[in-house]
Amino acid sequence: MELQKMNGHSRDDGFDGLESMAERDEFLPHKGGGRKETHFTDFEGKTSFGMSIFNLSNAIMGSGILGLAFAMSNTGIILFLILLLFIAILSAYSIHLLLRSAGVVGIRAYEQLGNRAFGGPGKLLAACIITVHNIGAMSSYLFIVKSELPLVIQAFLGKYENTGEWFLEGNYLIIIVSAAIILPLAVMKQLGYLGYTSGFSLSCMVFFLISVIYKKFNIPCPLPAKHVNMTEIAKDFTNGTDDFCEPKMFTINSQTAYTIPILAFAFVCHPEVLPIYTELRNATKKRMQTVANISVLAMFTMYLLTALFGYLTFHGAVESELLHTYSQVDPLDTLILCVRLAVLVAVTLTVPVVLFPIRRAIMQILFPDKPFHWVRHICIAICLIAIVNLLVIFVPSIRDIFGLIGATSAPSLIFILPGIFYIRIVPEEQEPLLSRPKIQAACFAALGFIFMVMSLSFIVIDWVTGEARSGSGH
Template sequence: MELQKMNGHSKDDGFDAVDNMAENEEFLPHKSGVKKESRFTDFEGKTSFGMSVFNLSNAIMGSGILGLAFAMSNTGIVLFIILLISIAILSAYSIHLLLKCAGVVGIRAYEQLGNRAFGPPGKVLAACIITVHNIGAMSSYLFIVKSELPLVIQAFLSKHENTGEWFLNGNYLIIIVSVCIILPLALMRQLGYLGYTSGFSLTCMVFFLISVIYKKFNIPCPLDYEHDNMTFVDDVHNGTDDFCEAKLFTVNSQTAYTIPILAFAFVCHPEVLPIYTELKDATKKRMQTVANISVLAMFVMYLLTALFGYLTFYGGVESELLHTYSRVDALDVLVLLVRLAVLVAVTLTVPVVLFPIRRALLQILFPDKPFRWVVHIGIAFCLIFLVNLLVIFVPSIRDIFGLIGATSAPSLIFILPGIFYVRIVPTEQEPLLSRPKIQAACFAGLGFIFMVMSLSFIIIDWVTGESRSGGGH
């Protein structure tokens, strides 16, 4: 993130009366009294409110949207909606904790919150968690490009099989995409400039959502036998209606995975403070509104995608929704266009995810240095090069992603915001046993429970080996 000016600016940089007043507005109850005004010293933002919403929404939205219909099939409609609402509210509350801490510290940097809470070790810990998590996210997006783009090109060329041409080689394609699209966008000096590409990325996902809704009314259940390449057709219990019946509540061996899946679907916290930094006329209330709108928009998209995807295939939905449509008709033009739109969306999300990694590295390696293009470009190039190597040479990285996600995502959403709030907010403002701090501590404890649950699921998968075959990502 372009917060390189963070420690080098003078006290009067980027201040105004509105900012000072609004940064003192509180979202949680606290004892009344005179408070010390927060003064931000890092950056004067120029990104509009709308662009900030696009960037944060794009940061929230990930490839996990393709697995939500499968999650609904393992919980039932009502239980899924309850869980989705709960996670969305918790995510918005987590962002509130970060913004409140930023107001106390006087600087909008995740790493600086760690430094204020636990000193240099806290700063390094926050930077490492952000770096590891976002490298995993970037790699997962490029894995989608590696696996899906050759199939899309193959379909457009009406080829029935991959005949080995270089333009059907996923490794070559991710290098081309990284050099021609991702790297130029990652070289932008400010994240706000990516608001346009983020808006286009979101438009692609809206097209995906509209297509999912449309397909609900065009795919029969059980499927016609002309579509009998769907594996679950044979499992329809003699054509009974039970298979094509929506379940409101259901519990099975996969149900326990739903909470981590939904929690990870709302991870955007490394991007929150950088977006806050570049927001024009930035105040805590204004940024909280950006976050609330973004979370609400993604909640609606997630819910509709999961609901209509599930109501299309019911018990036959796979863990990767697009793959399920492809098995109905691999040459369906609409499905092909949707796959292309998803590819565009995940590709344009990679630069947004890269910015917080660069910001974290700048905080650790060059904390007091002025902006330098050489460093800015060098970090972006090295990160993209590293991610390309991971995607090309690691044949199956699902377990690594799972391990990263099970530790970093709960840390970023729950644990770090909770403990930062308890440690950073002054006791004279909110005593240790005040309701806001008790809530924050419980919030961090909830994240620890999520982490233990997620790691337990991964270990069970490792132990049971092939006994669980979910497919997909």
């Protein structure tokens, strides 16, 4: 796997023997009779390799995919490809740091790595960042359900406007979806069981991708004059020139600076990595790194193709939410309605996967030494879903709050925490402080601080100037 080589995880790094010993001694110690002893009493590593890939890919896949075509329109094809590849490699390298740290100490929980690195404050910090980020992600998914599901139902019923029936009310619909679909999946004992729903969710997004590619060859450029709104948008971008339908290879404008944060948020899956690692059958660091590399590569491919064909369809007229751009062309297009429904199914089935790490973080903080108990397991899921529903129902617009959360939690989870955990946890006898791997990890964490400052700066500028943010995060 090329990503595995590019992120520095190769067999010549001098530590494979040590890592193998650590994993045998720490992760899978054997007692008499060859019986395996696990570190966690609630998970025992029964999930297959394929299901683990589905779960991690589903954790990576976020609503941000809908904004990638817009990001490409603000960077050009070549620059977007470079940035996307750069972020994908960094994400795989970040997972390598997490797995390497876990392999040294025999711990497969993000919060416990924080505890090992910095004691109680580190454990609390990691748990809080995971909780805040994933609640924000769950809320963003349910906001999509709240806004899109009534429109889809309305279109399938042939209604041109919302006539006020209860089944066209978004607040009622998210409660029904949460109770009927999300909660039953969220109360499952093991994350591995969600591999089937994750696979179906990914299938929905593959359908979305195929539809985007198909539409590229069915929507002319420039758009027909009958599409008044989109034609006016196209005119705004042409500025009287005839090169509107010519794809740009490199583009720099006021929105280009948002691209890196958008792409970084699109690859956030790190809270789910260690829980998935825990449940992986025949778990080793190398096996889990392969799961991560395949998942990152699959999402890199989907992201690139979605952005490319979405951009080549609308060029400069593409909006920050790709499906909305299609709806502007033809609001009653049956294929686009089906795609919107598929995206709704995909984000709905992603919510339980995102919930598992939050519950695990809460368990690590409040009940660290308690064995698995169904009542506690179910109650935490119900409370988390209720909190997210209340946020989505009563907060009319929390885009800026999500932006603030994403600008701080995403760089922390991808860059800062894996880097500093690695530096603190890996013993100096194995890797001195000034060794190449630790210097790389330090630079990686520093890059995260730069991303955080940059993202926060963009948000503050938006607040001050009143400009609209370019797109959503993960």
